[in-house]
Amino acid sequence: GEEVAQxxxxxxxxxxxxxxxxxxxxxxxxxxFWYQQVLKNEFKFLISFQNENVFDETGMPKERFSAKCLxxxxxxxxxxxxxxxxxxxxxxxxxxxKGMDQPQHxxxxxxxxxx
Amino acid sequence: xxxxxxxxPSLSVQEGRISILNCDYTNSMFDYFxxxxxxxxxxPTFLISISSIKDKNEDGRFTVFLNKSAKHLSLHIxxxxxxxxxxxxxxxxxxTGxxxxxxxxxxxxxVKA
Numbered sequence: 001g002e003e004v005a006q007x008x009x010x011x012x013x014x015x016x017x018x019x020x021x022x023x024x025x026x027x028x029x030x031x032x033f034w035y036q037q038v039l040k041n042e043f044k045f046l047i048s049f050q051n052e053n054v055f056d057e058t059g060m061p062k063e064r065f066s067a068k069c070l071x072x073x074x075x076x077x078x079x080x081x082x083x084x085x086x087x088x089x090x091x092x093x094x095x096x097x098k099g100m101d102q103p104q105h106x107x108x109x110x111x112x113x114x115x
Numbered sequence: 116x117x118x119x120x121x122x123x124p125s126l127s128v129q130e131g132r133i134s135i136l137n138c139d140y141t142n143s144m145f146d147y148f149x150x151x152x153x154x155x156x157x158x159p160t161f162l163i164s165i166s167s168i169k170d171k172n173e174d175g176r177f178t179v180f181l182n183k184s185a186k187h188l189s190l191h192i193x194x195x196x197x198x199x200x201x202x203x204x205x206x207x208x209x210x211t212g213x214x215x216x217x218x219x220x221x222x223x224x225x226v227k228a
Contacts, residue, residue, distance in 0.1 A: 004158070033215065042117070043159075043204070043218040056215055091158055100147040100208055101166065104216060106158030 002026060004107035006092050007074075012113045013082050021110045022074040025094030031055065032075050033095075033104055034067060038088040049075065050098070079112075087114045118142045119207050121219035128226050134192040136222050138205030141186065145207040149216065150179060150190045153202045162203075163190070195226045 005024040013019045025032050030051050035043040045059040049069040060067070064082075069075040079086055089111045093104035120139045128134045136150075146167035151159035165172040165179045165188070172179050178191045192199055205219040 035218075040202075040221070042119070042220045043216075045215040045217065048215060059215065093158070098214065100210060100214055101164065102214075103149065103161035103164065105161070106151075108156065108158045 004092055004094050004105055005074075006090075006107035006110050008110060009108070010111045010113070012115060014115055015084060016081055019079045019082050019086070019112055019114075021077045021090050021092075021112070023076070023092030023094075023107060024074045025092070026096075026105055029094035029096050029105070031095045031098065031102075031104075032069055033093040034075075034077050035091045035093065036088045037091060037109070038085075043091060046077070082112075082114045084114050087112060117220070118145075119205055119217050119219040121205050121222045123222050124220075125223040125225065128195045128224065130197055130226055130228050131194045134190075134195045134199065134224055134226065136190040136192075136203050136205070136224065138188050138190075138219055139186055140188075140207050142207070142209060142217075143186070144209040145217075146210050147208040148179070148181060148188050149206045149208075150177075151204040151206060151218075152199075153204060153221070159204055192224075195224075197226050197228050200224055200226045 032049045034046040047057045048055040064080045067077045089109040091109045093106045095102045149164040150162040153159040181188045202221040204221045206216045
């Protein structure tokens, strides 16, 4: 598609439950990025992929968070045993090429609410 | 540790006047800078960017200025329009280890008609 599509728009989970978020990048884009925005503050980089390979995971919490980008499937971000502090809007972005000057195109985000 | 700082949470400007949004950064490894615009319930939209080898980049009503020695950049919007009311995020990239984007906390711009 011509837009980054994120589903669901809003996800509510009880503390300790699993949460799984999905992202379909723009068709033809090889790079996918996940960001976390807590309380409308700055976006925290989590992880990036080049096709199905992890490109940079320096922002991923060591525990409970995992992500995948498999061929012919939406990319996913999964949080095990969710905590209240995981409540945030999670944005996915994609870009066509590697390069400093390549803008990232963002989806509209998934708002994750942990109760 | 905030590497990209937008110290003004909000800015209010009259329609037709100039809006100036400021951004400071601390990481001297940053060599590419971007501005994104965000409306509520939507993802950020790329607006304009500048490489560290330049000090100015202009695109229509939007101009970004970079002062490397001061580690400061600014976005000028002139003339401002009510439709420009949004949150503006300053962002930066370093040419080391991937090209993740580091964002500031944003400045909410209100353009009054």
